[in-house]
Amino acid sequence: MGSSMNIQSSIRVPENGPLLSVQDLKVFFHSDGKISRALDGVSYEVRAGETVCLVGESGCGKTVSALAILGLVPQPPGEIHGGEILFKGKNLLTIDEETLQGLRGKEISMIFQEPMTSLNPVFTIGDQIEEAIMVHEAVEKAEAHRRAIELLTDVGIPSPEERAKDYPHNLSGGQRQRVMIAMALACKPDLVIADEPTTALDVTIQDQILHLFRDLKEKRHMALLYITHNLSVVAEIADRIYVMYSGTIAEVGNVEHIFRDPFHPYTMGLLASLPSRTRKGQSLYSIPGAVPDPAYKPHGCPFNPRCPYVQESCRAEFPEMCDFGDDHFARCPITYRRRKRPLNNEEDNP
Amino acid sequence: MEMNRKDGTALPEGGVLEAPRRTLFQENWHLFKKNRLALAGLVIFIIFFFVAAAGVFLTSGIDPVFNPALVRLQEKLRPPLSKPNLETLKPEEVPTLGIYLFGTDDLGRDVFSRMLQGAWVSLTVGFVAVGIAVVIGVILGGIAGYYGHRQIRLGHLLAAVLIGGGTIGILSGRTAAGVLMVLFGAAVSAILIRMEDSKGRGPIATGLPVLFLNLFSADVLITGLVDIMLCFPVFFLILTVVALLPASMYNIMIVIGLTSWMGSARFIRAEFLSLREQDFVTAAKALGVSDWRIIFRHMVPNAMSPVLVSATIGIASAILIEAGLSFLGFGVPPPHATWGNILSSGKDFLFDAPWLTFVPGFAVLTVVLAFNLFGEGLREVLNPKLRER
Numbered sequence A: 001m002g003s004s005m006n007i008q009s010s011i012r013v014p015e016n017g018p019l020l021s022v023q024d025l026k027v028f029f030h031s032d033g034k035i036s037r038a039l040d041g042v043s044y045e046v047r048a049g050e051t052v053c054l055v056g057e058s059g060c061g062k063t064v065s066a067l068a069i070l071g072l073v074p075q076p077p078g079e080i081h082g083g084e085i086l087f088k089g090k091n092l093l094t095i096d097e098e099t100l101q102g103l104r105g106k107e108i109s110m111i112f113q114e115p116m117t118s119l120n121p122v123f124t125i126g127d128q129i130e131e132a133i134m135v136h137e138a139v140e141k142a143e144a145h146r147r148a149i150e151l152l153t154d155v156g157i158p159s160p161e162e163r164a165k166d167y168p169h170n171l172s173g174g175q176r177q178r179v180m181i182a183m184a185l186a187c188k189p190d191l192v193i194a195d196e197p198t199t200a201l202d203v204t205i206q207d208q209i210l211h212l213f214r215d216l217k218e219k220r221h222m223a224l225l226y227i228t229h230n231l232s233v234v235a236e237i238a239d240r241i242y243v244m245y246s247g248t249i250a251e252v253g254n255v256e257h258i259f260r261d262p263f264h265p266y267t268m269g270l271l272a273s274l275p276s277r278t279r280k281g282q283s284l285y286s287i288p289g290a291v292p293d294p295a296y297k298p299h300g301c302p303f304n305p306r307c308p309y310v311q312e313s314c315r316a317e318f319p320e321m322c323d324f325g326d327d328h329f330a331r332c333p334i335t336y337r338r339r340k341r342p343l344n345n346e347e348d349n350p
Numbered sequence B: 001m002e003m004n005r006k007d008g009t010a011l012p013e014g015g016v017l018e019a020p021r022r023t024l025f026q027e028n029w030h031l032f033k034k035n036r037l038a039l040a041g042l043v044i045f046i047i048f049f050f051v052a053a054a055g056v057f058l059t060s061g062i063d064p065v066f067n068p069a070l071v072r073l074q075e076k077l078r079p080p081l082s083k084p085n086l087e088t089l090k091p092e093e094v095p096t097l098g099i100y101l102f103g104t105d106d107l108g109r110d111v112f113s114r115m116l117q118g119a120w121v122s123l124t125v126g127f128v129a130v131g132i133a134v135v136i137g138v139i140l141g142g143i144a145g146y147y148g149h150r151q152i153r154l155g156h157l158l159a160a161v162l163i164g165g166g167t168i169g170i171l172s173g174r175t176a177a178g179v180l181m182v183l184f185g186a187a188v189s190a191i192l193i194r195m196e197d198s199k200g201r202g203p204i205a206t207g208l209p210v211l212f213l214n215l216f217s218a219d220v221l222i223t224g225l226v227d228i229m230l231c232f233p234v235f236f237l238i239l240t241v242v243a244l245l246p247a248s249m250y251n252i253m254i255v256i257g258l259t260s261w262m263g264s265a266r267f268i269r270a271e272f273l274s275l276r277e278q279d280f281v282t283a284a285k286a287l288g289v290s291d292w293r294i295i296f297r298h299m300v301p302n303a304m305s306p307v308l309v310s311a312t313i314g315i316a317s318a319i320l321i322e323a324g325l326s327f328l329g330f331g332v333p334p335p336h337a338t339w340g341n342i343l344s345s346g347k348d349f350l351f352d353a354p355w356l357t358f359v360p361g362f363a364v365l366t367v368v369l370a371f372n373l374f375g376e377g378l379r380e381v382l383n384p385k386l387r388e389r
Helices: A062-069 A097-103 A125-134 A141-154 A173-185 A203-220 A231-237 A255-260 A265-272 A312-316 A333-340 A342-348 B024-033 B036-059 B111-146 B154-171 B175-194 B218-231 B234-244 B249-258 B262-275 B279-286 B291-328 B339-349 B355-382
Strands: A020-031 A034-046 A051-055 A078-087 A108-111 A191-195 A223-228 A240-245 A248-253 B151-153 B214-217
Touching (some): A034 A062, A034 A248, A062 A078, A062 A191, A062 A223, A108 A173, A203 A231, B036 B355, B111 B355
Parallel strands (some): A051 A223, A108 A191
């Protein structure tokens, strides 16, 4: 749902520039003398008020790219090898720790995957939300408490006064995730990063949380960077989608582009492996092979060992991002040549 | 169902019935109560606490209710529960209770009064020494666990030596040289701080790169210190230090504290190593909570349970150490009574006046046992893996 009406929201805001712009970010991890290239030159942007989804399978670098924005990549073993992260024009990789600490939670906040472990077990949830407020704003305890109750109401927790006195172990997973969302929203951030916030929840709760996200986004005009591996979630909430593969961006586009007209073979493979009504009874498609070990990536296009359309050039050099027009990009020159210059096909592929 | 609600009120809005809610303390107390021995330990501990606290008031001042220092040579070595010989005593020398509850010692002093006075020494030595040990342990263990990966640089070492040496210089009278050294040390640390980039990596500006030479990590330094401290036979170390220092209760507390922090440092370090990888710590960081707040507000409360247990048992061993020191004559100086020096003076009359040995000995045994049982009970409650359902 929502696939066709989202196109208008991806209109550029050139006067302000993007809210967040990650340029050619490289994050490497050192372990046992090996270098794992977790992020291998990733670029993406989030514009004010839009929902951007980072999609990809486990280990493709989604979470690392989110942690890098907040400066939370553990160093060592992690190492920011290059690139820049511009938030409202400031490069988050070069500003000092203190300024960054001021931004965390205040202007950029993050919601984690595991609501069961992301709350401190020894404090009541009211305490923890109040802390989120009081860390950044000089308000009285009573005022913080009032706002905490308000936030709990906003995220749809019944009898918030009572629940504020509860410890995390008194709440269900869905409620804890709502509490995490309340904490993330406490200081009205411009950007909320949600790292697989519904993965640990069952499907009905997942749906409720997604609706909550959509409502809150409407109300608060915040941008949402939503990290997930779940394509049905993406279809439901995304304005723009970045498909990641092995530490690189494979394809960028809106829901329409990605789901109706994908250009990267990896995206096509992902979509083909979704269960569908028309292919009832047949076994599901699966992309052959496995995600490359980030320490031993194949030469050239990282997807080339698994790609059905692989050609010599894919093994030779890292593919460029190709512009398919209308804000739709894919890192696959092979498709690009087929789609854009079908007549010259013979010359290009002797 | 509705009858079961404690306050008998109607259903709350929305008609949701709630399970009875307990705070963490109530939950733990419920579990603790099941352990009879630990409960007995707690009861003895509370009695001991009140006796010791009352003892201070009753045995001190110009005219104490129980005078532990009153010498009645004519009444020496009277057995417990014996009545004083009223003909030979002045009225103010008659014991307050009318009898010698625990007998008298070789100078005719009332053992009950002396035990009361000694109880306070045991209590404060136990608590203060363990308090010092826990504070040092939490700080060092916390640094090792949280900042353990940070490198100690040559400059850090230099700054520490300069500032430490300078302080000693100032204290020992060479003020000018001392101040100069401290200033140099401050300059070195300023250089280290200013030239580091935001991620705590090496020098951005060139110049004095030798100061940034990595020696070892903070974790290696602190765990090394713990291992070294554990190598000393603690009791003999304390004996040596106490022999060098003027004898006083405070020195004993400090020395015991300074030599028994290693356990809590190790516990805190181990807990911190696992806690800092926990999601809620990352979540707190993502909310912009500062490091110190994360350590003291989020991590320490989660790491305290093993420390609490070891502290309780530590109090017992501090009481034992203090009694041992007093027994050997290195403890709290006479005429102040402690259980250890009552025991010590009693050993000369072991066969003539066994109560002089048995009363303090039994008191030490009871209190130490009570603390150990209470500590074990706490361990069982606070460590879910040991819980019997």
